[in-house]
Amino acid sequence: MNLLSSKEKSELRGYAQRLKPALHVGKNGLAEPVVVELRKAFEREELIKIAFKAERSEIEALCLEVERLAECQCVGGVGKKRSFYRKMPEAVEAE
Template sequence: MENLPLTSAEKKELRGIGQRLKPHVHIGKQGLSETVEAELQTALNKNGLIKVRFEAERDTIKAYCTEIPSKLDCEYVGGVGKTGIFFRDMPEKA
């Protein structure tokens, strides 16, 4: 299932909602390990919109913000400082 890219207006709205969220996942010194990826996957499936807190340098954070969407089929909506907001459409309930 391929998601359509979000428009800038949709991203703006999601960033506003994401500001009020608490971080679901903290990515620390170990980086983007398999367990962190599994936790991100679970959070995206459950909530659709998640905030991630990074404990890394700015360049590393940029790399994570491009790596996470490619691995987990989600979209980077935006972020400030050491946080990033990611979105994936919720799966349809049968």
Template structure:
């Protein structure tokens, strides 16, 4: 996996792609449980770029985004309102 952070141009391109995606996971009042994190990890392995819809206040969404980025070793590309887009390099197929 590439450990270099994405450039602003790469993030811009990924945000454009992410706009057309449907949210893969909805995170509600229960927050980030282990099962939700496992589902997000599976989605990142399979797709590389995912969109998440949050049902929380702005401050909680910021905390969720930083927690997802650190625990799943992915990068927060951007988002608008209650939607966040995350990216992680897909593993090489053997």
């Protein structure tokens, strides 16, 4: 995955401010059903917001796990919400 520049992350954070959380991660963390929903969310959108119910000290580790599982990149967040970006695969046109 190509890493985003600071300028790109800043632009994406601006878009993410208007998003509602697509996913809520509870205190149990990233259980299998949550991972399935995460992947479904990225099939629909390139930029999603996740609300975490964990302690703030645990959120950083959960963000790293989300990045690994969904092959996405955290672009920032406020409080217990973080926004993640993953470029949509290019559509292959039928001939």
